[in-house]
Amino acid sequence: MQKTMQKKPSAKGVEKVTPYKVISVIILLLLSAFFIFTLYWIITGSFKDRQSVIAAKPEWFPSNPVLDNYHSLFEKPALRWLYNTVLICGATMLLTCVSASMGGYAIAKKKFAGRNLIFTIFICAMALPKQVILIPLLKQMSFLKLHNTIWAVILPNVGWPFGVFLMKQFSENIPDEMLEAARIDGAGETRTFLEIILPMIKPGIGALAIFTFITAWNDYFMQLIMLNDTNTLTISLGIAKLQAELSTDFGLIMAGAAVGSVPIIIVFLIFQRYFTRGITMGAVKG
Amino acid sequence: MQISSKHSMRMARRRENISGYLFMAPSLLFFIGFVIFPMGMCLVTSFFNYTMMDFSFIGLKNYSEMFADSVFIKSLVNTIVIVVVSVPITCVFSLWVASLIYKMKDVYTSFFRCVFYLPVVTGSVAVTVVWKWIFNNYYGLLNYVAKNLGLISTNVNWIGNSNTALGCIIMILLTTSVGQPIVLYTSALSNVDKSLIEAAQVDGATNLQTFWYIKWPQIMYTTLYILIITTINSFQCFALIQLLTSGGPNYSTSTIMYYIYYNAFKLSRYGYGSAMGIFLAAIIAIFSALQFKVAKTDNG
Numbered sequence: 001m002q003k004t005m006q007k008k009p010s011a012k013g014v015e016k017v018t019p020y021k022v023i024s025v026i027i028l029l030l031l032s033a034f035f036i037f038t039l040y041w042i043i044t045g046s047f048k049d050r051q052s053v054i055a056a057k058p059e060w061f062p063s064n065p066v067l068d069n070y071h072s073l074f075e076k077p078a079l080r081w082l083y084n085t086v087l088i089c090g091a092t093m094l095l096t097c098v099s100a101s102m103g104g105y106a107i108a109k110k111k112f113a114g115r116n117l118i119f120t121i122f123i124c125a126m127a128l129p130k131q132v133i134l135i136p137l138l139k140q141m142s143f144l145k146l147h148n149t150i151w152a153v154i155l156p157n158v159g160w161p162f163g164v165f166l167m168k169q170f171s172e173n174i175p176d177e178m179l180e181a182a183r184i185d186g187a188g189e190t191r192t193f194l195e196i197i198l199p200m201i202k203p204g205i206g207a208l209a210i211f212t213f214i215t216a217w218n219d220y221f222m223q224l225i226m227l228n229d230t231n232t233l234t235i236s237l238g239i240a241k242l243q244a245e246l247s248t249d250f251g252l253i254m255a256g257a258a259v260g261s262v263p264i265i266i267v268f269l270i271f272q273r274y275f276t277r278g279i280t281m282g283a284v285k286g
Numbered sequence: 287m288q289i290s291s292k293h294s295m296r297m298a299r300r301r302e303n304i305s306g307y308l309f310m311a312p313s314l315l316f317f318i319g320f321v322i323f324p325m326g327m328c329l330v331t332s333f334f335n336y337t338m339m340d341f342s343f344i345g346l347k348n349y350s351e352m353f354a355d356s357v358f359i360k361s362l363v364n365t366i367v368i369v370v371v372s373v374p375i376t377c378v379f380s381l382w383v384a385s386l387i388y389k390m391k392d393v394y395t396s397f398f399r400c401v402f403y404l405p406v407v408t409g410s411v412a413v414t415v416v417w418k419w420i421f422n423n424y425y426g427l428l429n430y431v432a433k434n435l436g437l438i439s440t441n442v443n444w445i446g447n448s449n450t451a452l453g454c455i456i457m458i459l460l461t462t463s464v465g466q467p468i469v470l471y472t473s474a475l476s477n478v479d480k481s482l483i484e485a486a487q488v489d490g491a492t493n494l495q496t497f498w499y500i501k502w503p504q505i506m507y508t509t510l511y512i513l514i515i516t517t518i519n520s521f522q523c524f525a526l527i528q529l530l531t532s533g534g535p536n537y538s539t540s541t542i543m544y545y546i547y548y549n550a551f552k553l554s555r556y557g558y559g560s561a562m563g564i565f566l567a568a569i570i571a572i573f574s575a576l577q578f579k580v581a582k583t584d585n586g
Contacts, residue, residue, distance in 0.1 A: 024386050031383075032401045035461065039408060041427070042416045054425045095316075103313030111299075112306025118314070125321055127514065127574050129522050131543060132563035135550045136327035137320065156324075159316035189305045218409035220525045225551060236411040240529060243415050250419045257412035268407045272400060279466055280473045 042261065045254030046070070053250040069255035078259060080231065081238040085217060085260075088150045088234060092216040093209050095158040101205055104167025105197050109179060119168070122161035130160065134225050141226060152226035153234075157216055163208055169281050170204030171197070207278030210271040217264045235260040328560045336557035348561035358562065360537050361545040364452060368541065369520045369573075371456050372463065376516050377509065380464050384471030385497075399472060403465035410462060410525035417458050418530055421445050445531050448538035455530060455539055459523055467512045474508035475501065513577045521570055542566050 045053060047065040106112070107119050133156075141152040174197065182192045198205075220236045227233060233241065239256040246252060268275060307314075335344045352358050387398045405413050420427045421444040429441045444450050478501050486496045524543045527533060533540035533548065540548075542562060550559030 028383065028386055028398065032398065035401050035404055038413060038416050038461070039404060041420065042408075042412060045416070045419065053419075056425075056430075058425075058427050058430050099312035099316060102309045102311075106306045106309035110302055110306035110309060112303045112310075115306065118310070121322075122317070124571075125317070125325070127518065127571065128325070128567050129518065129543070129563075129570060131522055131524065131546070132567050133321065133324040133328055135546075135556050135559050135563065136324040136331060138551075139556070140320075140324060140327070155316065156320040159313075159318075159320035161313075161317055161321070164313050164317075189308075193309070214407060218407075218411075220409070220411050221547075224528075236409060239411050239415055243418070243529065248425070250425065253415050254419070257415050261408040261412040264409065265404070265407050268403075269400065272396065276396075276399065276469055276473075279469050 039261070039265070042254050042257045045250060046258045048251050048254075050249070050251060053254075054248060069251040070259075072252055073255045073259065076238065076242070077230070078235070078238060078256065081233050081235045082259065082263075084150060084227075084232060085234040085236070088153050088223075089213045089216040091150070091154045092157045093212045095154065096160075096163045096212045097205050097209050099158060100163030100167045100208060101171075101198070101201060102193070103164040104169075104204075105171045105193065105201070107164065107168045108171035109174065109176075122164055126161050126165065130156075131221050134222065138225055148227060148229045148232055150227075150232065153216075153219070153222050156222065157212075157219065163212065166208050166211075166278060166281060167201065167204055170201045170207075174200050203274070203277065204281070206271070206274040207281065210267070210275045211278040214264060214268060214275070328563055331557050332561035332564045334557045336555075336560070338554045344557075348558050349565070351558065352561055352565065357537050357540065358542075358545060361533075361540040361542050364539060365521060365541040365543070367452065368456055368459065368523060369517060372459050372520045373513065373516045375460060376463050376467060377512055379460075380467035380512065381471050381509075383464070383468050384475055387468075388472045388475040395472060399469055402468045405462045406465040411529065413458065413462060414526050414529040417454070418445070421454055421530075446535055448535050451531050451535065451539045455523070455526055458526055458530070459520065462526075463516055463519055467516065470508050470512055471505065474505040478504045510577060514574050517573050517577070518570055521566065521573075 044060075044062055046069050047062045047067070048059065049062075049064060049066045049068065052059050052062065052064065107115055137156055138147065141147040146152045146155070178196060178200075179192065182196050187195070218236065220240070223234050223237050224240070227237060235256070239253065239260050242249075242253050242256050332348055333343060333345060335342050335347070383398065383402065387395050390398075419425070423429070423441055423443040423446060426444070428444060429438070432438045433441070442450065444454050482500050483496055486500050491499070522543055523541060524547065527539055527541055527544045528547065531539045533544050543566070546559045546562045546566070549555045549562070
C-alpha cells in the first residue's frame with residue numbers, strides 16, 4: 001500500500017499552459033497568502049506595543065518591536081502551561097503508541113474469537129463525537145480523584161480507537177510467512193512482537209506518534225472540562241484565559257498564541273512526512 | 287492420529303485466543319474504561335434529572351424538553367446551517383486545490399499541502415484569538431481594509447451582529463477544515479491509474495471527461511471518507527464558538543455542541559446535556575450512514 005503512495009514523476013511534464021491554469025495558480029497563491037496570514041498576524045502582533053495593537057490604522061509590520069508581551073506572558077506562568085502541555089502530549093503519545101501497536105497487531109494478525117466484533121465496535125465509536133462523553137467522563141474523573149490532574153486528559157485520549165485502527169492498517173502489510181517462520185524458529189509471542197513486528201511497523205508508529213502529539217496539543221475542549229487549576233492549565237487554556245481576562249491586550253494574547261502554536265508547527269514541519277502518511281493510511285480502505 | 291490433530295488444532299486456537307486478548311488488553315482497557323463506559327453512562331444519565339442537587343429518574347422528559355426548548359431548536363438549525371454550508375465547500379475546494387497541486391513537483395506539492403494544513407496545526411484557540419482581533423469592531427484589520435477598499439462606510443461589528451456572526455464562524459471553520467481533505471485528495475489523485483488516463487486521452491477525451499469517467503470513480507472512497515470526517519468536524523465545532531461569540535449575540539451562533547457545554551458545565555444540568563449529546567450522536571450516525579449509502583449506490 002505504501003508503495004503505491006509514492007508519486008510517479010509525471011511523464012508528461014510538458015503539459016500545455018492554458019489560461020485556466022495560469023489563473024488557477026494565481027488564485028492558489030493568493031489563497032496561500034491568506035492561509036499564512038493568520039500566523040503572520042499572530043507573530044507580528046506579539047511584538048507590537050500596547051498603542052499600536054489598538055491603533056485605528058493597523059501596522060502591517062511592527063514599527064517599534066518590543067518584547068514586553070513576552071515578558072508579561074512568562075510572568076503568568078506560561079512556562080508552566082507549556083510544561084503541562086508537553087507532559088500531556090508526551091504521555092498520551094507514549095501510551096497510545098504502546099497500546100495501539102499491540103492492539104492493531106492483534107486485530108490484523110491474531111485470529112482470536114470476537115475480533116471482528118471488537119473491530120466493528122472500534123470503528124463505530126470513532127464516528128461518534130468525542131465531546132459527547134465529556135459529561136460522564138468528568139464525573140468519572142472526579143470519582144477516580146483524577147479531575148484537575150493531567151491524567152484526566154491523557155487517559156480518555158489513549159482510549160480513543162483511532163490508534164488501534166491505524167496500526168491495524170500498518171500491521172496488515174506484514175507477510176504471514178514471516179510470523180510462521182518465527183514460530184518454527186521457536187520464537188515466543190513477546191519475542192516475535194518485539195523483534196519482528198515492531199521493526200516492520202515502525203513507520204506506522206512514527207505516524208501515529210506525531211499524529212497523537214499534535215492532536216493532544218490542540219485538544220482544547222477536553223482540557224477545558226478537565227483542568228481548571230492555574231497550575232494544571234495547558235497553553236491553549238492559558239491563551240483562552242488571557243483573552244477572557246484582558247480582551248483588548250491583543251499583543252499579549254498574540255504572544256500567547258505564538259508560544260502555543262509555533263512549537264507545534266515546528267514539530268509538524270519536521271515530521272510532516274510521517275504525519276501525512278498517518279492521515280492517508282487512516283483513510284485507505286476506511 | 288485424527289484425534290491428536292484435532293486436539294492440537296484446538297490447542298492452537300486457544301493459544302491464539304489467549305495471545306490475541308493479551309495483546310488487545312491495554313487498548314481494550316482504555317477503550318472500555320474511558321470511551322465505552324462513559325458512553326453508556328451518557329445514555330443512562332439522559333433519562334435522569336441530574337443536577338448538583340438532584341438525581342432522579344424522569345424517563346424521556348429531557349428529550350421532550352429538548353424539542354420544546356427554542357434555544358435548542360435555534361442551535362440545531364445553526365448546526366445544520368454550518369454543516370450544510372461548510373461540508374460541500376470544503377470538499378469541492380479541497381478537490382480543486384488537490385487537482386492543481388498533485389501534478390506539481392514534490393517540493394511544491396508539499397509546500398501547498400503544508401500551507402493549507404497550517405491552520406489545523408496552529409490550533410483552534412490560537413486561530414480563533416487572532417481572528418477575534420481581525421474582526422474587532424474598533425481595532426480590527428478587516429474593518430480597516432474593507433473601509434479602504436470602499437466596501438463599507440462605517441465599522442461593522444462582525445461578530446457582535448447576528449447577521450454576520452455565523453458567517454464569520456463558518457469562514458474560520460473552513461480555513462481549519464480543508465487541510466486534511468487536501469492531503470487525502472492529493473494522495474488519492476496521484477494513485478489514480480495513469481495508464482487509464484493516457485488511454486482516455488489517446489481516445490480524445492477532454493479533461494472534464496477524463497476527470498468524470500476515470501478519476502472520480504477511483505477517488506470515490508476518499509470522497510466518502512472526507513465527507514464523513516468533515517461532517518463530524520462541523521457538527522463538533524466548539525472552540526471557535528466558545529471563544530469567538532459564546533453563542534451570542536442572542537443565540538445566533540449557538541450550536542448543539544456549544545449548548546451542551548453551556549447546559550452541562552455552566553448550568554450543571556448534566557442529564558439534559560447528556561440527552562442532547564445522545565441526540566447529536568444519533569444525528570451524526572444517521573448522516574454518516576446516509577453518506578455511506580449514497581456513495582455506495584453512486585459507485586454502482
